[in-house]
Amino acid sequence: MTVPSYRIGSIPGDGIGLEVISAAIEVVRKLSSTLKTFSIEFTDLPWGSDYWKKTGSYVPEDYLETYRKFDASLFGSVGAPDVPDHVSLWGLLLAIRSPLQLFANVRPVRTFPGTKSPLANPPPEGIDWVLVRENSEGEYSGHGGRSHVGQPWEVATEVAIFTRVGVVRILRFAFETAQSRPRKHLTVVSKSNSLRNGLVLWDEVAAEVARDFPDVTWDKTLVDAMTIRMVNNPHTIDTIVGTNLHMDILSDLAASLAGSIGIAASSNLDPTRKNPSMFEPVHGSAFDITGKGLANPLGAIWSAADMLTWLGEAPAADHLMECVKAVCRAGILTADLGGNAKTQDVVNAICEEIEH
Amino acid sequence: MTVPSYRIGSIPGDGIGLEVISAAIEVVRKLSSTLKTFSIEFTDLPWGSDYWKKTGSYVPEDYLETYRKFDASLFGSVGAPDVPDHVSLWGLLLAIRSPLQLFANVRPVRTFPGTKSPLANPPPEGIDWVLVRENSEGEYSGHGGRSHVGQPWEVATEVAIFTRVGVVRILRFAFETAQSRPRKHLTVVSKSNSLRNGLVLWDEVAAEVARDFPDVTWDKTLVDAMTIRMVNNPHTIDTIVGTNLHMDILSDLAASLAGSIGIAASSNLDPTRKNPSMFEPVHGSAFDITGKGLANPLGAIWSAADMLTWLGEAPAADHLMECVKAVCRAGILTADLGGNAKTQDVVNAICEEIEH
Ligand SMILES: CC(C)[C@H](C(=O)O)[C@@H](O)C(=O)O
Ligand SMILES: CC(C)[C@H](C(=O)O)[C@@H](O)C(=O)O
Numbered sequence: 001m002t003v004p005s006y007r008i009g010s011i012p013g014d015g016i017g018l019e020v021i022s023a024a025i026e027v028v029r030k031l032s033s034t035l036k037t038f039s040i041e042f043t044d045l046p047w048g049s050d051y052w053k054k055t056g057s058y059v060p061e062d063y064l065e066t067y068r069k070f071d072a073s074l075f076g077s078v079g080a081p082d083v084p085d086h087v088s089l090w091g092l093l094l095a096i097r098s099p100l101q102l103f104a105n106v107r108p109v110r111t112f113p114g115t116k117s118p119l120a121n122p123p124p125e126g127i128d129w130v131l132v133r134e135n136s137e138g139e140y141s142g143h144g145g146r147s148h149v150g151q152p153w154e155v156a157t158e159v160a161i162f163t164r165v166g167v168v169r170i171l172r173f174a175f176e177t178a179q180s181r182p183r184k185h186l187t188v189v190s191k192s193n194s195l196r197n198g199l200v201l202w203d204e205v206a207a208e209v210a211r212d213f214p215d216v217t218w219d220k221t222l223v224d225a226m227t228i229r230m231v232n233n234p235h236t237i238d239t240i241v242g243t244n245l246h247m248d249i250l251s252d253l254a255a256s257l258a259g260s261i262g263i264a265a266s267s268n269l270d271p272t273r274k275n276p277s278m279f280e281p282v283h284g285s286a287f288d289i290t291g292k293g294l295a296n297p298l299g300a301i302w303s304a305a306d307m308l309t310w311l312g313e314a315p316a317a318d319h320l321m322e323c324v325k326a327v328c329r330a331g332i333l334t335a336d337l338g339g340n341a342k343t344q345d346v347v348n349a350i351c352e353e354i355e356h
Numbered sequence: 357m358t359v360p361s362y363r364i365g366s367i368p369g370d371g372i373g374l375e376v377i378s379a380a381i382e383v384v385r386k387l388s389s390t391l392k393t394f395s396i397e398f399t400d401l402p403w404g405s406d407y408w409k410k411t412g413s414y415v416p417e418d419y420l421e422t423y424r425k426f427d428a429s430l431f432g433s434v435g436a437p438d439v440p441d442h443v444s445l446w447g448l449l450l451a452i453r454s455p456l457q458l459f460a461n462v463r464p465v466r467t468f469p470g471t472k473s474p475l476a477n478p479p480p481e482g483i484d485w486v487l488v489r490e491n492s493e494g495e496y497s498g499h500g501g502r503s504h505v506g507q508p509w510e511v512a513t514e515v516a517i518f519t520r521v522g523v524v525r526i527l528r529f530a531f532e533t534a535q536s537r538p539r540k541h542l543t544v545v546s547k548s549n550s551l552r553n554g555l556v557l558w559d560e561v562a563a564e565v566a567r568d569f570p571d572v573t574w575d576k577t578l579v580d581a582m583t584i585r586m587v588n589n590p591h592t593i594d595t596i597v598g599t600n601l602h603m604d605i606l607s608d609l610a611a612s613l614a615g616s617i618g619i620a621a622s623s624n625l626d627p628t629r630k631n632p633s634m635f636e637p638v639h640g641s642a643f644d645i646t647g648k649g650l651a652n653p654l655g656a657i658w659s660a661a662d663m664l665t666w667l668g669e670a671p672a673a674d675h676l677m678e679c680v681k682a683v684c685r686a687g688i689l690t691a692d693l694g695g696n697a698k699t700q701d702v703v704n705a706i707c708e709e710i711e712h
Contacts, residue, residue, distance in 0.1 A: 164511070228609070
């Protein structure tokens, strides 16, 4: 019997990216060899700050072509202490998200065994949100510049670009996501009171798209007020959609309120499936703990599970997440979650859990 | 003996703005007539949504000239259910902040008697932060537009403009603010990893200005990570400075973490004192409770106290805030703070406290 087989581009990047991606690969290989329901092959793409130091570029010239040959990619993190952040991030991470039209950045935020909400009164049933972030335009369009650099009359601009195509597709995707969940509720984050062009377009499109989803209830909250709602009324929230920058900010807040910042996962999806989607932990390259075997691999492993679901292997992904939860419940946690396990201890425990 | 005398422009605006401003005026008049250390005169400027419905404009044509005649202004709130938010806010509030170069929006966030932090482990000594928001440019420059409205290929832009003048003056003001406080610590909020023009300028200027303040310690945190820091490490924070939009978001979060969202105050300052500064509660026009006498007047009263400090009447302002705290401690609180007092009950209690 032949099983489906997947080719994954692995982009560990910099810092602890290498450690968490190798951890995730080990776990997924164990899952595949144990379940035997799919086969999977990882190809290392050594793009990142070391590559940049050697070649002057974060990626080879034909990187998009190379990237497109895979079924999906697993991304670690990028950024090094001796490179300006905007150089490394636009060199690699942001050079994939938008050029490949991975327009939906999906960030689940969930209470997890072993994690603890910093709120005095978190919802008794726990937090279970899905954040949908526009991932291809808006504040991250990369347009603008600096004139008269260094002069007293210097001016710098950042041009946020919102296309109707871009706004329609992300809002449609968000309504679909909300529709697929039990509560069928969507919160549209806006700021149309001060941003009177792009965000007014955003509001208009939301109202239009909503008409196609009569079974989804929805509301609108301004981005500033949304922080208050997350803190004071977390139980009123289910699925959230917002612009690239607004959700960058709100997704960090959400993960911190659920107590899951160190394990947060994200999917950079092309819902049209023309391009391979990319899966990445939310954390950064953390050079302060790089090479010490201390990194928490759960963000990368959770991202790998989301990748398997996207590829059509939901049962395997669900099984993997059950194993992860069992290991967390058993208290095998890295230092950031208050435990004393090393990266490899967590990996070994999950692999054992998979075998049994 | 003559005492200093002040002329204040009162701009109640819309909704509960009228109720809280008349409350603040009553309290300040009582303070003046009791202490007799200053005299104060309020002139009503009836600008707002009703004015717009009659005249098609939120303000008279010569509003800047009128405004400039006062020593300061007290602002309620603006926005009505039957007017698009961007029309009312650009019509009045945003038509004052930037055109009058009130470039420093200062938002104190403090644990208060009668308020409760939603955090499980708030700092034992309470929260005492000062947020400094750039108030004249950046994401609120108002530039951009919509092309091909309604067409599938529609595009809308929001142009954030950062001038070196604008960035230098707000960072300098923030360092001075930090310097005036016991901890002398400033956190500069940035997002230069993705916003590679305006926010890189921001970072460069921060490092330059910092050299003039060797006695102030400072650090830099990305806006997304700042939400996590506020939730998980509130004790590491003292004074914060950030862009117009970043601090709009973070100031709501900060007030909610201190449990003081309903009473938050703000000062829109022109630190050069060329133009009269404006003082406003952070809350909105709240049409759902308008006219019921339920609005919490403390945001407006706190703003009025900050106005008195700005005018040089710090002892009177401090006395007023002590009276406010005594009333809170006595449990005379409006519904939003868990009490059952009405607006006028709070005003009466503060006035009595002032008299004794
Ligand atoms: C590293 C940075 C460019 C990135 C972003 O701002 O998108 C990160 O914060 C994220 O949330 O993925
Ligand atoms: C009402 C709105 C335009 C305003 C802003 O975004 O500045 C408000 O949220 C504030 O914080 O003062």
